[in-house]
Amino acid sequence: MKDVTIQFIPFGELAYLSSYKRVKKLIEMAEENKIILIQGKLEPQEEADLIEETMRKIGRSSKFKGIELTSFVPQTKNLTIFQGLREKMANALVGNRDSLTIIGPATVVREIKKDPTKIELYLRK
Amino acid sequence: MANNFVSFFKRFFEDVFKTKKNVKIGFYGPPNSGKTTLANKICLDWIGEELGSASKVPHETRNVQFKEKVNIKHNGKQATFKLIDTPGIATRIDYEDFLAYGLNSKEAKQRAKEATKGVIDAIKWLDDVDAVVIVLDSTKNPYTQVNVTIIGNLVARKIPVLIAANKIDLRGADTKKIEAAFPEYGVVGISAKQGKNIDEFYDSLFNLIKKV
Structure with a gap:
């Protein structure tokens, strides 16, 4: 089993970057074969940008094979209307910090399996 | 009064008989x-020719391909469609995966290169569709980031979505x-290959385009 580095990125470290810089930083870290654990979640457009940039990198590099990506958003089904509103206001003010995003380079992470309650990471030998 | 009466009936008949064009x-x-198997099934049903080639080797569709003026008539409804078949969206592409399907190294590398461009094109085309049919393999776990993305x-672009849960003929x-994974969206189970539930799919398709 090869060594695996897991790097945690707190919400604040990405929050003030532009979408372009955020995506660039994440790709660069994935290229360094790190598994990245992010507090928060990317916007849908950023996720699409991340996939596009990943494809460009694969096209340019013979070593980079892409990424595995998943995000985990806590279930908010059983919240009361008041709790739901409070949650939305908090997210609007300070960003969605309850979510978790995992990005792993495909050369390290073979597969990420996810269901509503858990995430499983399968690493390459 | 007579003018209002005529105007009302004119609008009524326009609504009832209007054909949506070039959706x-x-x-x-x-x-x-x-995706291509479903697009082919629709094209064969209504214009008698296929849109593209389908294969068991992943990333067979590496360019966005179209079929214009596909006129579908179903249960008294009619609409003309432009069908846009896009390459599969993935977050990883490794040419070595294609070797297992019998491609040689050169072919596999070329396929991988074309597939990466295909994914980029597919994402870019999101800005130029009126509605989307997301085709998922119903034998696989739907909770993947590609589907969520x-x-x-x-949703961010306010584009109506229908989910076709394909391959229902398989164990x-x-x-x-x-x-359960996507409770907010219409899901229709089909087998594009065998044409199973295709009438239900067309019902759902006409419901989808009401939102366009």
């Missing part, structure tokens, strides 16, 4: 979910799991 429907989803981007197909 741009994109077929999106992960690789090998059956596609749906998230469509292990689970349409209910797809419904």
Whole structure:
């Protein structure tokens, strides 16, 4: 089993970057074969940008094979209307910090399996 | 008074008999979910020719391909579509994966290169569709980030979505799991290859384009 580095990125470290810089930083870290654990979640457009940039990198590099990506958003089904509103206001003010995003380079992470309650990471030998 | 009466009936008959024209429907989803097979089935049903080639080797569709003026008549409804079949969206592409399907190294590398461009094109086309059919393999886990990302981007662009849970003819197909994963969207279980439930699919398609 090869060594695996897991790097945690707190919400604040990405929050003030532009979408372009955020995506660039994440790709660069994935290229360094790190598994990245992010507090928060990317916007849908950023996720699409991340996939596009990943494809460009694969096209340019013979070593980079892409990424595995998943995000985990806590279930908010059983919240009361008041709790739901409070949650939305908090997210609007300070960003969605309850979510978790995992990005792993495909050369390290073979597969990420996810269901509503858990995430499983399968690493390459 | 007479003018109002005539105007009312004119609008009424226009609404009842109007044919939606050139509705741009994109077929999106992960690789090998059956997007091209479904697009081919529709094209064969209504214009008698296929749109593209389908294969068991992933990333068979590496360019966005179209079929224009596909006129569908179903249960008294009629609409003309531009069908847009897109390459499967993936977050990883490794040419070595294609070697297992009998491609040689050169072919596999070329396929991988073309597939990366295909994914970029597919994402760019999200800005140019009126509605989307997301085709998922109902034998596979629907909780993948590619599916979430596609749906998230469509919601952000306010593009109506229909989910086709394909391959229901195969063992292990689970349409209910797809419904549970995406409860806010219409899900129709089909087998594009065998034409199973295709009438229900057309019903859902006409419901989808009401939102366009």
